[in-house]
Amino acid sequence: MTNRLRLKRKVAIVTGAGSSGPGIGNGKATAILFAREGACVLLADLCEERAQETLSSIEAEGGNASTLAVDVTNKESCNHMVNETLRRYGRVDVLVNNVGISKRGSVLDVTEKEWDNIMAVNVKSMMLTSQQVIPRMKEGGGGSIINIASTAGLRAHRSTPYTTSKAAVIGLTFSMAADHGRENIRVNAIAPGLVYTPMVAPRMDDDLRDSRRQASPLGIEGTGWDIGWAALYLASDESRWVTGIVLPVDAGLTVTTGITYQPLGQQIKY
Numbered sequence: 001m002t003n004r005l006r007l008k009r010k011v012a013i014v015t016g017a018g019s020s021g022p023g024i025g026n027g028k029a030t031a032i033l034f035a036r037e038g039a040c041v042l043l044a045d046l047c048e049e050r051a052q053e054t055l056s057s058i059e060a061e062g063g064n065a066s067t068l069a070v071d072v073t074n075k076e077s078c079n080h081m082v083n084e085t086l087r088r089y090g091r092v093d094v095l096v097n098n099v100g101i102s103k104r105g106s107v108l109d110v111t112e113k114e115w116d117n118i119m120a121v122n123v124k125s126m127m128l129t130s131q132q133v134i135p136r137m138k139e140g141g142g143g144s145i146i147n148i149a150s151t152a153g154l155r156a157h158r159s160t161p162y163t164t165s166k167a168a169v170i171g172l173t174f175s176m177a178a179d180h181g182r183e184n185i186r187v188n189a190i191a192p193g194l195v196y197t198p199m200v201a202p203r204m205d206d207d208l209r210d211s212r213r214q215a216s217p218l219g220i221e222g223t224g225w226d227i228g229w230a231a232l233y234l235a236s237d238e239s240r241w242v243t244g245i246v247l248p249v250d251a252g253l254t255v256t257t258g259i260t261y262q263p264l265g266q267q268i269k270y
Helices: 026-036 048-060 074-090 114-139 160-183 206-215 224-235
Strands: 011-015 042-043 066-069 092-095 143-148 185-192 246-250
Touching: 011 026, 011 074, 011 114, 011 224, 026 048, 026 066, 026 092, 026 224, 042 048, 042 074, 042 114, 042 246, 048 074, 066 074, 066 143, 092 114, 092 224, 114 185, 143 224, 160 185, 160 206, 185 224, 224 246
Parallel strands: 011 042, 011 092, 042 066, 092 143, 143 185, 185 246
Antiparallel strands: none
């Protein structure tokens, strides 16, 4: 056993590094865990005040991080983000594409403007950030890109625009992994399940939270920390032989269906 830091001397960019409300979101948890494991972390967020809260948590633990206001749907802003990372830390080894928004409804419910906005935030942003980062990773000998998808990208989710965007993230992950593997750049996706985070908290009550928890085989509510731990593995050298995967972090939800799995005592008879 050793006390070796898993990300020692690595530099990471985490987009959406702040939380939209009280608590720990996926980006905030990821950034804190990265800093704990020795990484220097650029905390990128459209709202820099949110990133400042994450920075305070990291600095309280003695970690190394800094914030930057970034619009990841804008090419120039993404270019500035990467240049600032290089100026502050000298290299970039890890990119976590964590920004995303949701819109429930079918294809008949969504407006053209809503569709375009969701695709820009959820998909175009990951293309733009990766486009700026990959050449720098190549110069540095390689790196790891982690795209936050969703189990909604693996099956229908009562949210056609969101499901479509997350399926596109998975396709983007596969393609980038194949295109840049020989440059020692690994590209993977994490597909969170029904995680309880500040983004979903405003539309949850206790009954809905319990229903979401009971839907999975483990029967345990997920948090941003669960996504952060998965990202830590994919960012570290422990996953050096892992690329082009989609890792569901969902308490087993994607291995079940509403017909074949129900909590004990509630099985459907057929």
